[in-house]
Structure formats: C-alpha cells, structure tokens
Amino acid sequence: MEPCEFPHIEEQLGPILGRHGGDATRLLQILREVQDCFHFIPPEAVSCLASHLNLSRAEVEGVAGFYSFLSLTPRGEYRVLFSDNITDNMLGKAELMQYFCNKLWVEPGKVSEDNLVSVDSTSCTGMCDQGPAALVNGWPLTSLDNNRLDLVAELIRIRKPVAEWPEMLFEVRDNIRRPGMLLGEAFEPGAGIRATLARGAEATLKEVDASNLRGRGGAGFKTASKWSFCHAAIAEEEGSMICDVGGHPERFIVCNADEGEPGTFKDRVLLSSHADLVFEGMTVGARVVGARKGFLYLRGEYRYLLKPLEAVLERRRAAGLLGENILGEAGFVFDIEIHLGAGAYICGEESALIESLEGKRGRPRNRPPFPVTRGYLGRPTVVDNVETFACAARIAEKGGAWFAAMGTAQSTGTKILSISGDCARPGIYEYPFGVTVEEILRDCGTEDAHAVQVSGPSGTLVSWQEFGRRIAFEDLPTAGAFMVFHRQREMFAAAHNFAHFFAHESCGFCTPCRVGTQLQKRIMDKIAGGHGTPADLEELKQLGHILGTMSHCGLGHTAANPVLDTLKKFPGTFERKLKALSFEPAFDLDGALATARSITGRDDEWAHLL
Amino acid sequence: MSKTITIDGNEIPFAEGQTIMDAAMAAKIYIPHLCHNPEFKPHGSCKLCTVRANGRAVSACTMPAGEGMVIENKTGELDDERRAIVQMLFVEGNHLCPTCEKSGNCQLQAVAYCLDMMSPHYNHFYPPREVDASHPDVFLDRNRCILCELCVRASRDVDGKNVFGLSGRGIGSRLVVNSASGRLGDSTFAVTDRAAQVCPTGAILIKRQGFSVPIGSRIYDHKPICQVETEGKSGGEHE
Numbered sequence: 145m146e147p148c149e150f151p152h153i154e155e156q157l158g159p160i161l162g163r164h165g166g167d168a169t170r171l172l173q174i175l176r177e178v179q180d181c182f183h184f185i186p187p188e189a190v191s192c193l194a195s196h197l198n199l200s201r202a203e204v205e206g207v208a209g210f211y212s213f214l215s216l217t218p219r220g221e222y223r224v225l226f227s228d229n230i231t232d233n234m235l236g237k238a239e240l241m242q243y244f245c246n247k248l249w250v251e252p253g254k255v256s257e258d259n260l261v262s263v264d265s266t267s268c269t270g271m272c273d274q275g276p277a278a279l280v281n282g283w284p285l286t287s288l289d290n291n292r293l294d295l296v297a298e299l300i301r302i303r304k305p306v307a308e309w310p311e312m313l314f315e316v317r318d319n320i321r322r323p324g325m326l327l328g329e330a331f332e333p334g335a336g337i338r339a340t341l342a343r344g345a346e347a348t349l350k351e352v353d354a355s356n357l358r359g360r361g362g363a364g365f366k367t368a369s370k371w372s373f374c375h376a377a378i379a380e381e382e383g384s385m386i387c388d389v390g391g392h393p394e395r396f397i398v399c400n401a402d403e404g405e406p407g408t409f410k411d412r413v414l415l416s417s418h419a420d421l422v423f424e425g426m427t428v429g430a431r432v433v434g435a436r437k438g439f440l441y442l443r444g445e446y447r448y449l450l451k452p453l454e455a456v457l458e459r460r461r462a463a464g465l466l467g468e469n470i471l472g473e474a475g476f477v478f479d480i481e482i483h484l485g486a487g488a489y490i491c492g493e494e495s496a497l498i499e500s501l502e503g504k505r506g507r508p509r510n511r512p513p514f515p516v517t518r519g520y521l522g523r524p525t526v527v528d529n530v531e532t533f534a535c536a537a538r539i540a541e542k543g544g545a546w547f548a549a550m551g552t553a554q555s556t557g558t559k560i561l562s563i564s565g566d567c568a569r570p571g572i573y574e575y576p577f578g579v580t581v582e583e584i585l586r587d588c589g590t591e592d593a594h595a596v597q598v599s600g601p602s603g604t605l606v607s608w609q610e611f612g613r614r615i616a617f618e619d620l621p622t623a624g625a626f627m628v629f630h631r632q633r634e635m636f637a638a639a640h641n642f643a644h645f646f647a648h649e650s651c652g653f654c655t656p657c658r659v660g661t662q663l664q665k666r667i668m669d670k671i672a673g674g675h676g677t678p679a680d681l682e683e684l685k686q687l688g689h690i691l692g693t694m695s696h697c698g699l700g701h702t703a704a705n706p707v708l709d710t711l712k713k714f715p716g717t718f719e720r721k722l723k724a725l726s727f728e729p730a731f732d733l734d735g736a737l738a739t740a741r742s743i744t745g746r747d748d749e750w751a752h753l754l
Numbered sequence: 755m756s757k758t759i760t761i762d763g764n765e766i767p768f769a770e771g772q773t774i775m776d777a778a779m780a781a782k783i784y785i786p787h788l789c790h791n792p793e794f795k796p797h798g799s800c801k802l803c804t805v806r807a808n809g810r811a812v813s814a815c816t817m818p819a820g821e822g823m824v825i826e827n828k829t830g831e832l833d834d835e836r837r838a839i840v841q842m843l844f845v846e847g848n849h850l851c852p853t854c855e856k857s858g859n860c861q862l863q864a865v866a867y868c869l870d871m872m873s874p875h876y877n878h879f880y881p882p883r884e885v886d887a888s889h890p891d892v893f894l895d896r897n898r899c900i901l902c903e904l905c906v907r908a909s910r911d912v913d914g915k916n917v918f919g920l921s922g923r924g925i926g927s928r929l930v931v932n933s934a935s936g937r938l939g940d941s942t943f944a945v946t947d948r949a950a951q952v953c954p955t956g957a958i959l960i961k962r963q964g965f966s967v968p969i970g971s972r973i974y975d976h977k978p979i980c981q982v983e984t985e986g987k988s989g990g991e992h993e
C-alpha cells in the first residue's frame with residue numbers, strides 16, 4: 145500500500161456527505177465541494193465517496209475526471225483560470241496571463257512549487273462584455289488589466305481568503321443596452337401563475353401554442369409541442385406507472401442555464417436581474433405538463449449567482465409561488481432545486497445535462513428515446529432554455545396573440561442578444577425577431593465591422609457582404625451570441641481559437657468528434673505556425689464533412705462550422721498563412737527538440753534544427 | 755404481417771424493438787461495427803455502423819428499425835467515411851500490428867482490411883498510455899484500447915463486478931480500473947470473467963496463451979470479417 149496522505153478522509157468528508165444525504169445523483173455537487181476543500185479530488189476521497197454512495201471507484205473517478213473544474217491531481221490553493229474566448233484574446237488575454245504568471249513565478253498549466261497557485265486557461269466564462277475575465281477558485285474576475293492583476297497577485301501572496309478580497313474585483317455588470325418586453329417591462333411575481341390557474345393548464349398550453357414560441361437555446365423546437373409530448377408521456381417500470389408522491393405520473397421540468405456557447409451571456413443577465421420571470425416560467429410549465437419538481441442547471445462559471453438565486457427561491461416559497469398548494473390551489477405542488485455544473489460545454493446538450501443532473505459524466509445519450517419521454521431518472525422531462533421560460537411566463541400572463549404580434553411569422557417574440565467584440569457598447573440587446581445584422585451593428589457602435597460570429601462558434605460566421613441578413617429562425621437562427629470583428633482582425637485567429645475550444649470540449653464518447661476535433665486543432669496549429677499547405681485546407685474540408693455527418697451529437701456536428709465558414713467567406717486569411725508547397729510534414733523536427741532545450745537550458749544556434 | 759426495412763435494396767423483416775443492426779444481423783447482412791456486440795446493451799460510440807436511413811446518417815446499432823425505412827449501407831461514400839473513422843482509431847492509439855498478439859484475431863485490424871484501408875492517412879498522435887501487467891492472468895495494454903466500453907458493459911452487466919470504467923474527457927478519455935491503486939491486479943477481475951473475452955482489439959490479452967493459434971490460422975487470416983460475421987461466427991475473441 146502507498147502511504148495514505150489523507151488518513152482522516154472519512155471525518156473530513158462526513159459533513160459534505162451528510163449535507164447531500166448520501167445520494168449518488170448529488171455526486172457532482174459533492175465533488176465540487178471536495179475540490180473546494182482540498183484543491184483536488186484526493187484518491188482517498190474517491191474511495192470514500194464510492195463506498196458511501198454505493199458506486200464503484202471507477203465511476204467516481206470517471207465523473208471527477210470529466211469536468212474541467214475538478215482535478216484528480218493537486219491544483220494551487222488559488223486556482224486562476226483565464227477565460228480563453230476569442231473576445232478575451234482580442235482584449236489582450238494572452239499577454240495578461242503571461243504577465244500574471246511572471247509576477248507569481250508560475251508556468252501556465254503548472255502548480256507553483258509552494259502549491260500556492262496554479263494558472264491556466266478555461267473556455268469562455270460568459271463575461272465577454274467586460275473581459276478580459278478570469279475565475280479565481282470559481283469566482284469571476286472581470287475587466288482585468290495589469291493593475292487589477294497586481295492586486296490579485298498580492299492578495300494571493302499574502303494568502304488572503306478569496307471571500308475577503310475587495311468586492312470591486314468581482315463586480316459583474318448587466319450592461320442592458322436595449323431592453324424589450326422581457327428585460328424592460330415590469331413583471332409582478334405570480335402574475336403568470338395566477339393567469340394560468342384562472343384559465344387552466346390546457347388553455348395555457350393553447351396560449352403557448354398560439355404564441356408560436358420556439359426554444360431560445362439554439363435548436364428552435366416549438367415549446368408547446370415539447371410540453372404536450374411530455375404531458376402525454378408516462379414512464380413505466382415493469383409494466384406499472386412510475387408515480388410521484390401525489391400519485392401522479394412523475395415528470396420533471398429542467399431549466400438549461402449551462403450557457404456554455406462562447407460569446408453568450410444573456411442567461412446570466414436574465415438570472416441576475418429577472419430570475420422571477422424564469423422561475424415563474426418553470427412553474428407555469430410544471431402546471432402544464434404536471435411536474436412537481438424542477439431543476440435549474442447552472443453552469444459552474446456562474447456559481448456566484450447561486451446564493452442570490454436561492455434567495456429568490458426562498459422569497460417565492462414565502463410568497464406561496466413555490467412549494468405546496470401554490471397560490472392556494474390545492475394539489476399544485478412544485479419546487480425548484482439548483483444544480484451546479486463544473487466546466488463542461490457538452491452539459492448544455494439536453495441529454496448530457498440530464499446525465500450530469502444524475503451525477504454522472506456529461507455524455508449525450510442515444511436518441512430515441514428523447515428526454516420528453518425518458519429524461520431525468522428515465523421520467524418524462526422538459527428541458528428548456530432560461531430565456532424560453534422567461535418568454536413562457538410573459539405568454540402565460542399576457543396571452544399567445546400578444547406575443548405572436550412581435551417578430552416575424554416563423555419567429556415570434558423577441559430575442560436577447562449578447563454582443564461583444566469590436567464595438568463601442570458591448571452588452572445585452574433585446575430585439576423583435578427579424579432585425580438585420582446591420583441595424584444591430586449600428587446600435588452597438590461599430591465603425592468598420594468586417595464579420596460577425598452569430599450564435600457562437602457552433603453558429604454562423606456572417607461576412608460584411610451579408611449584413612442585410614436577419615436574426616430569425618428562417619434566416620440566422622441564434623442562441624444569442626453576437627461577436628463583432630473589425631477589418632484589422634485576422635479571421636484565421638478566430639477560427640483557430642474555436643478549433644481549440646471544440647477539441648477541449650469534446651466529451652470523447654464518439655470517434656469522429658473525439659479524434660476529429662483533435663485533428664482539426666492540430667492542422668490549424670500547423671497552419672498558424674506557418675507550416676500549412678493547400679493540402680491541409682482540403683484535409684480540413686474532409687474532416688468537416690466527417691464531423692458534420694458522423695458525430696453523435698450537436699457538438700461534433702457543428703465543430704467544423706467556424707473553420708468551414710472562414711474557409712468559404714475569408715479564404716485569404718488562410719492563404720496568407722500557407723507555404724507555397726503542396727505538402728509539408730506535420731512533424732516539426734525543431735519543435736521536437738524543445739524539451740531537450742529546456743532541460744539543458746540551451747537556446748543557441750546549434751540547439752536548433754532549421 | 756411482419757414489418758420490413760430495406761437495406762441496399764433488400765427487403766428484410768424486423769420485429770418491434772429491434773435496431774437496424776439487429777435486423778441486419780438476423781438477415782446476415784454485414785454492417786461494419788466495433789463497439790457493438792449483440793450480447794450487450796447497444797452503445798453507439800464508435801460510429802462505424804453509420805448508415806443512411808431515409809437519407810439521414812444514423813448509428814445502426816442504436817437506431818430502432820422503423821416500418822418501411824430505406825437504408826443505405828454498402829455505398830462508396832459510407833465506406834469512405836467509415837475508413838476515416840478506422841484511421842482515426844488507429845492514429846489516436848498506438849497500434850503496432852506486426853508485434854501484437856491479437857493480430858489476425860483483431861476486429862479493428864480486420865475491419866481496416868475489409869474497408870481497404872491502405873494507410874493511417876492522418877498523423878499519428880503517439881499518446882503515452884499505460885500498460886498494466888499487474889494481474890496474474892491478464893494484460894491490459896491501453897495503447898490498443900479504442901474506448902468501446904465492451905469490457906465496461908460486460909463486467910457491469912454480466913459479471914456484476916464493475917471492474918472497468920472511463921475517466922477523462924475528449925481525447926484524454928481513458929480506461930480506468932476499479933481498485934484503489936488503479937491496477938488490474940488489485941481489482942476483483944478474474945480471467946474467467948466475461949469481460950476478459952470481449953475486447954475487440956489487443957487491449958485485454960490473456961497471459962500464457964500467446965500464439966497458441968499461429969499467425970496464419972487465425973479468424974480473419976483467411977476470411978474477411980464481413981464474411982466471418984455473416985456466417986454466424988462471433989469473431990475476434992479468444993477461443
């Protein structure tokens with residue numbers, strides 16, 4: 145046996161396990177707390193959790209190894225993760241991170257020798273309108289510059305607990321620039337539920353149907369259809385219906401607040417300033433489909449919202465808007481629990497999200513069956529985006545016709561955009577569907593916009609020639625991201641950044657995505673390093689085809705979009721980087737000597753092969 | 755009246771609840787596959803079994819057959835795509851077939867032959883991966899693991915032991931063993947477990963059996979995997 149470094153692990157984990165009632169579906173929540181406590185998941189903790197939760201050790205290790213914010217090897221007491229979105233990079237992320245590392249004498253990706261600090265990159269943290277951003281032990285730092293980083297470094301050096309750091313470091317602004325019916329009009333908590341109870345669940349479903357509301361999370365599925373499928377579904381086990389404590393078929397309502405698509409931060413603002421609208425929409429949905437329990441799956445990057453959101457839930461319980469007999473309606477029971485993610489974009493995919501809610505690795509399920517028939521714990525489950533629920537609350541209150549009067553025929557209502565990149569006024573803009581890219585660019589203050597990445601890397605790259613296009617399901621569908629690039633930007637850099645993003649976030653379940661995103665990243669690195677040839681461009685197209693057709697889920701299906709779009713719309717940005725040759729080996733002889741150079745401390749002419 | 759689907763023009767029957775793969779296997783039609791083994795719950799990860807059902811790419815091993823489905827299986831385009839998948843599996847691991855005990859009995863190798871794979875095409879990743887020789891009777895060589903999770907399923911669903919699992923994410927995904935040391939020798943694994951018999955590649959090898967069947971007389975040495983499979987023999991396992 146190896147020496148045990150944590151002989152008292154049982155006692156140390158006792159309180160955490162107690163808080164979560166030894167429930168295996170809480171494994172991810174438990175692991176988050178263990179990580180906070182020890183700055184990693186010690187092997188002894190893996191064994192201890194496995195035995196208490198009645199799981200195999202391999203299962204616990206499997207979960208702990210899946211999420212970026214958990215670590216099976218020690219991390220610094222202070223773990224600083226710089227947001228690596230292209231917008232952060234355009235604001236100087238790479239230089240800032242290097243500056244910070246130099247200050248603290250630590251190498252990116254490594255732990256300092258005194259175990260005090262580790263510094264690394266992380267996928268977009270959703271602060272693109274106030275970047276460059278970072279997380280320190282999971283708490284967001286915004287608008288970073290050298291001065292703020294000097295202060296952060298100092299606080300770390302004197303080992304001040306993060307809870308005692310000056311608040312201004314953690315200030316997150318809403319930056320609502322253009323409010324509409326969701327963000328601008330006052331909402332009285334309970335109004336949507338009251339109207340639902342007055343007209344009845346079935347009639348409310350008809351209103352949602354008449355509103356023609358479509359999902360705001362990207363896919364644009366008609367919300368009323370999803371709700372009615374779920375309402376019609378009944379889970380069975382060995383021939384008998386699975387019931388909740390009220391004797392009704394058990395169903396769940398899940399709000400998808402994973403918001404992992406780089407450049408998207410509108411759900412953050414809805415949750416920080418309009419949480420009532422979101423919870424109200426979930427409650428209306430619960431009434432319509434017949435669910436007693438709901439979950440909000442909140443991305444780990446937004447843990448700072450957990451306490452305020454729990455306070456809103458508490459207030460709603462006190463006001464009779466959650467819990468037993470809601471608004472006095474006998475038998476109307478519904479409550480909401482918040483689960484935190486831990487750094488995994490794939491957990492925004494609805495079936496991976498459900499796996500994660502069950503405390504497992506975030507691996508997308510095989511479909512069919514779809515979540516509406518077999519979701520959380522195999523029960524019928526509605527998964528909807530934060531903004532979708534906010535719209536549903538308004539529709540319940542004001543009716544379907546009112547909603548359908550806004551927007552276009554196929555895209556009713558408004559859409560909240562999160563705008564970042566090269567513009568004077570980054571932030572949150574709510575527009576009726578049908579608005580053109582041009583109008584938006586004018587509103588957010590751009591001078592020489594050249595391209596916009598609509599709906600993030602998995603969406604569409606729109607070039608200046610297409611600025612007349614409209615935000616709508618029938619033209620440019622979007623989950624909300626709107627990243628602006630001006631004329632001086634090298635579009636290759638954006639595609640390169642996005643290729644890294646997908647390779648980092650692939651869950652690894654299916655071959656085409658696990659290997660294909662890696663191959664794509666490596667070819668983009670080769671081109672960035674000046675070793676690319678025309679043959680590599682062909683290879684990228686071929687990979688794009690394999691990813692797009694053979695992958696298991698939407699992540700793989702869209703992982704080549706930014707590369708393919710950039711190749712098509714800005715071919716020059718690639719061609720300028722290519723060697724004239726038609727073939728260049730990917731193996732970099734000189735690069736292979738880098739380790740030897742760093743060991744011997746040499747960097748002279750003879751230590752290079754050129 | 756039994757329901758039918760059509761695969762490459764052949765109409766074949768299926769029963770309610772069967773997948774496209776089940777129906778094809780029953781009709782002795784070969785759809786290339788690696789992570790599927792009819793004894794275990796379908797998994798759907800390797801994507802080699804991708805077919806076009808009514809024009810849409812789906813995994814045959816997980817997609818339920820539906821009345822009147824028109825399926826393309828043996829087409830040049832699909833075989834090109836499947837070859838790319840096999841090439842990806844080769845380059846992400848370390849497969850040195852000439853030195854591998856599984857050569858000739860290996861489904862990965864056999865499927866590569868069957869798809870006319872002449873080269874790995876992509877650049878090798880040469881990942882550093884762990885070999886575990888701690889078990890008295892079995893080698894675990896992760897260099898050859900294709901993450902199909904057949905051993906995971908067999909150990910969990912048949913042996914009732916949960917010896918294996920996956921950890922990591924993306925390209926960092928790796929097979930882990932259920933023991934405090936992480937070593938196979940310290941787990942409850944036994945050579946008689948079903949999980950010791952299901953690996954399609956040479957990642958799980960039984961010790962002291964090396965070359966008991968000589969190269970040249972092995973399952974896929976004389977017949978391609980498509981033929982072995984449609985003749986009703988489950989291939990690639992230790993005899």
Ligand SMILES: Cc1cc2nc3c(=O)[nH]c(=O)nc-3n(C[C@H](O)[C@H](O)[C@H](O)COP(=O)(O)O)c2cc1C
Binds near residue numbers: 365405494
């Ligand atoms: C890789 C991936 C990531 C996703 N991330 C999110 C997300 O962060 N938020 C979200 O609402 N939907 C996300 N989705 C879409 C969800 O799978 C699902 O369609 C959505 O939550 C349904 O809600 P809606 O109908 O209200 O849009 C993602 C999908 C994929 C494939």
Ligand code: SF4
Binds near residue numbers: 856957
């Ligand atoms: S496992 Fe199969 S493919 Fe891999 S080296 Fe062995 S024979 Fe070759």
Ligand code: SF4
Binds near residue numbers: 899900902903929952
């Ligand atoms: S060891 Fe073999 S059976 Fe297990 S996952 Fe790897 S390739 Fe599949």
Ligand code: FES
Binds near residue numbers: 508652654
């Ligand atoms: S779906 Fe996750 S790797 Fe393909």
Ligand code: FES
Binds near residue numbers: 789801813
């Ligand atoms: S055999 Fe169907 S995905 Fe592997």
